[in-house]
Amino acid sequence: MSADQPFEPEADRVARIVREQIIDGDRAPGDRLVERDLAAELGVSRVPVRDALKVLIAEGLVTPRPRTWAVVRTFTDADVDDLIEVRSALETLTFRLAADRRTPDAVAALEAVLDREARAAREHDAKAAHRAGADFHELVATTAASPLLDEIGALTASRLRWLLGQHLDLQEMVDEHRALLAAIRAGDGQEAARLAVGHVQTSRDAARARRAARGTARH
Secondary structure, three states: OOOOOOOOOHHHHHHHHHHHHHHHOOOOOOOEEEHHHHHHHHOOOHHHHHHHHHHHHHHOOEEEOOOOEEEEOOOOHHHHHHHHHHHHHHHHHHHHHHHHHOOHHHHHHHHHHHHHHHHHHHOOOHHHHHHHHHHHHHHHHHHHOOHHHHHHHHHHHHHHHHHHOOOOOHHHHHHHHHHHHHHHHHOOHHHHHHHHHHHHHHHHHHHHHHHHHHHHHHO
């Protein structure tokens, strides 16, 4: 770690790495997360691994099992529907507020991350496109400038990144984000909120399609 990088506690680092692996699909639903194995893989003791798993369980990405292991959560259709109901309400308010409270700097930042997402989509780099798409949503939340909304949204933030990572049609996600950005740039909160609902529904359909594909592959 260089002198200008902030210190990252071991438990936070382990949680970040495993979180990214789950969201990126490098660890599949149902994969075992054993304290001993993770500690050896990441070069740490079992204590930060145990603490990291507790964080990921609280974030809804990991399901606990008895004793010293857990599994990557398998999201059912009911789980996704429940997440969609909550995120629809949050995203509607977030995008409306972002349109109302936008600044030139905020719009420029959103344009930059959308350019990064579009470039990744053109290059068929799904991992980079999904990460940029999730970054877009987080920047919109920053633009909305509501600390309380941020606090509430944080409870499902990791699950939202997972949900956005289910998209197989990368260009569709780019196009929907571009339309949302246009509404924000125009200051049209009503249109931004309307588009946000449709965008979350697209994510629901993508998650269901990905789940169905995994089920077919197992047979």
